[in-house]
Amino acid sequence: xxxxxxxxxxxxxxxxxxxxxxxPQPRPAAERFDWTGVGNSGPGEEIxxxxxxxxxxxxxxxxxxxxxxxxxxxxxxxxxxxxQVKRARAFWDGLPALEFICAEACAFLDEDSxxxxxxxxxxxxxxxxxPEQLFPRIAKRLEPGGVFAFSHREPITxxxxxxxxxxxxxxxxDKELKVYRWQFSATQWADILKRHGFTDITAEVLPHxxxxxxxxxxxxxxxxx
Numbered sequence: 587x588x589x590x591x592x593x594x595x596x597x598x599x600x601x602x603x604x605x606x607x608x609x610p611q612p613r614p615a616a617e618r619f620d621w622t623g624v625g626n627s628g629p630g631e632e633i634x635x636x637x638x639x640x641x642x643x644x645x646x647x648x649x650x651x652x653x654x655x656x657x658x659x660x661x662x663x664x665x666x667x668x669x670q671v672k673r674a675r676a677f678w679d680g681l682p683a684l685e686f687i688c689a690e691a692c693a694f695l696d697e698d699s700x701x702x703x704x705x706x707x708x709x710x711x712x713x714x715x716x717p718e719q720l721f722p723r724i725a726k727r728l729e730p731g732g733v734f735a736f737s738h739r740e741p742i743t744x745x746x747x748x749x750x751x752x753x754x755x756x757x758x759x760d761k762e763l764k765v766y767r768w769q770f771s772a773t774q775w776a777d778i779l780k781r782h783g784f785t786d787i788t789a790e791v792l793p794h795x796x797x798x799x800x801x802x803x804x805x806x807x808x809x810x811x
Contacts, residue, residue, distance in 0.1 A: 613647075613649075613676075613677035613678065614647050614648075614649035614652075614677065615649070616649040616650070616652040616653045617653070618630050618631075618653065619631035619650050619653050619654065620649070620650060620708065621633070621708050621737040621792070621802060621804050622737065622792055622794075622801075622802040623708070623709055623802070624794060624795060624802075625795075627792065627794070627795055628792045628802065628804070629792075629804070631653065631654060631657070633706075633733070633735050633804070633806055634654075634704040634706060634733050634735060635703075635704065635733050636657070637654075637659055637702070637703030637704035637732070637733065638658070638659055638660065638703055639659065639660050639662075639700075639701075639702045639703045639704075639729075640654055640659050640660070640661045640662070640702055640703065640704045640705070640706070641661075641662050641663075641664065641702040641704070641705045641706075641727070642661055642662070642663040642664070642706060642707070642710070643664055643691050643705065643706070643707040643710055643711035643712060643736075644664075644665055644666070644691070644707050644708075644709075644710020644711035644712070644713075644714070645663035645664070645665055645670075645674060645686065645710065646665065646670055646674070646710065647670075647673065647674055647677060648663055648674035648677060648678050648684070648686065650706075650708055651663040651674075651678075651684055651686075652677075652678050652681060652684060655681055655683040655684050658683075659683065660683045660684075661683065661684050661685070662685050662687065662700070662702070663684065663685065663686045663687070664686075664687045664688075664689050664691060664694045664711070665686065665687075665688060665689075665710075665711075666688070666689070666690050666691070666711065667688070668688050671686045671687070671688040674686045691711040691712075691715050691720060691723075692715065692719050692720055692723055695720075695723035695724065695726070695727055696723065698727075700727070701727050701728065701729050701732075702727060702728060702729065702732065703728075703729050703732050703733070704728075704732055704733045704734070704735070705724050705727065705728055705732070705733075705734045705735075706733075706734070706735045706736060707735075707736040707737070708736070708737050709737060709738055709739070709802075710736075712736040712738070713736070713738040713739075713767050713768065713769065714766065714767050714768070715768065716748070716768060717768055717778050717782075718778075721778065721779065721782040721784075722782055725782055725783050725784065725809060728809040729809070730809055730810065730811040731808060731809060731810075731811025732808065732809045732811075733806065733807075733808055734779075734784060734806070734807050734808070734809070735804070735805065735806040735807070736804075736805055737792075737802050737803060737804045737805070738767070738769055738802070738803055739769070739800055739801075739802065739803070740791050740794075740800040740801040740802060740803050741769040741770065741771060741803065742800070745769065746769060746770050746771060746774060747768065747769075747770070748766045748767075748768055749766060749767055749768075749769060750764055750766055769803075772789035772790060772791065772803060772805070773789070775787075775789050775803075775805045776789055776805075779805070779807045783809070783810070784807035784808065784809065785807065785808055785809070785810050786806075786807060786808040787805070787806070787807040787808075788805070788806045788807075789803065789804070789805040789806075790803075790804055791803050791804075792804055
């Protein structure tokens with residue numbers, strides 16, 4: 587992979603934590619469904635119910651998607667990064683109930699006419715896509731009674747809406763490349779989901795095991811069934 591700084595959002599995600607070391611890597615264990623990214627903390631796949639068809643928006647290494655196939659679910663995993671998709675396909679080659687697709691989330695939902703029993707995102711595309719664009723598209727692709735769930739880092743009070751990211755390659759705010767994430771409080775997410783027709787909404791902050799660290803905001807909603 588080139589060491590040059592990325593110039594587009596897709597290239598940024600190609601380079602963001604692309605691997606866990608030099609050379610070929612063993613695939614993740616995928617021993618549980620993880621919403622928080624901090625090991626065995628928090629709930630698991632029960633948040634999604636018992637879906638047979640599932641859409642993962644922003645799967646990265648794909649361990650959550652792979653885990654769900656063990657419960658006889660067929661999982662479609664969509665990621666914006668060509669590099670991340672290539673890596674995930676290599677990790678999980680041979681799992682017939684798991685497919686990885688390289689596409690932007692809204693474009694995929696516009697072009698693919700399938701529907702799913704559950705749609706989820708763990709610190710993934712839902713965090714990095716305008717919900718006013720994404721949520722109506724998800725609503726169209728969820729089966730009646732289907733579950734939509736997502737998680738992202740607990741927002742800092744007052745830092746709501748579209749937030750321009752900093753960090754490597756993004757340090758200078760005058761550079762052309764800008765990457766945004768959309769984050770809201772639990773109450774704000776509930777209001778947005780209601781406006782787009784979702785019901786049975788729950789939203790809560792899962793504390794980090796280290797009290798000095800921010801927790802994970804977990805949101806769950808359903809389509810009327």
